[in-house]
Amino acid sequence: MRGRKGSRNEDKRPGDGACGEGGCDCVARTCVIYGARPASGKVNFALWLIEKFRDDEEVRIVTDQYITPTLNTNLAKMMLEAGERRFRGIWHMAGATRISRYDFALEIAREFGFDPGLVIPSKMSEMRWRARRPADSSLDVSKATRILEEKPLSLKESLRILGEEMDHFD
DSSP: OEETTEEOOTTSOTTTTTSOTTOOSEEEEOOSEEOSSOBTTBOOHHHHHHHHHHTTOOEEEESSOEEOOEEHHHHHHHHHHHHHTTOOEEEEOSOSOOEEHHHHHHHHHHHTTOOGGGEEEEOGGGOOOSSOOOSBOOOOOHHHHHHOSSOOOOHHHHHHHHHHHHHHHO
C-alpha cells in the first residue's frame, strides 16, 4: 500500500515495532478520547469545551470533520475485555456515534446546560492547525458492537456518564 509518506508492507502487522519484536496480537484503534479528568496533564476536547463554556467564551469548531468521540472509561472497559478474551487483529474501539466536531460541541453545551450559541461554526480550511487532519476520522465500530459484551456507547449515554464522573471528582 502506498501512502503520502511512503509505503507500508501489507504483511507487516499494525503496531509492529511499537509492541516489541513479536508485534501485537490485538490493536485497538480509537478516536477523540475524552473523560472527566485531564490525562498526562493534557485537557481533552470535551473538558476544554466545558472550561470555555463556563467562562462564557465562544469557540470556533469545525463543521466538516467527522469523529466517533470515545469516553475513556468505556474505552478502558472494552480494551480490558479484549485483553481478557485474548482477541486478535484490529479492533475499532470508539464511541458508537459518528458526529461532526461542531455537533459534538453543541451536544456537550446542551448536556451540561451551557448556551449552544457559544459554538461558532467554522471550516477545516479556516483553522491554523499544525498538522493536517482527515475530514473523516470516524471509526466503524460494528465489529465491537457485535462481539464485545462492553459495547461502544452512544454519545447521549457517554455524556450522561461523563456528567456523573465529573460530579464524582468535584
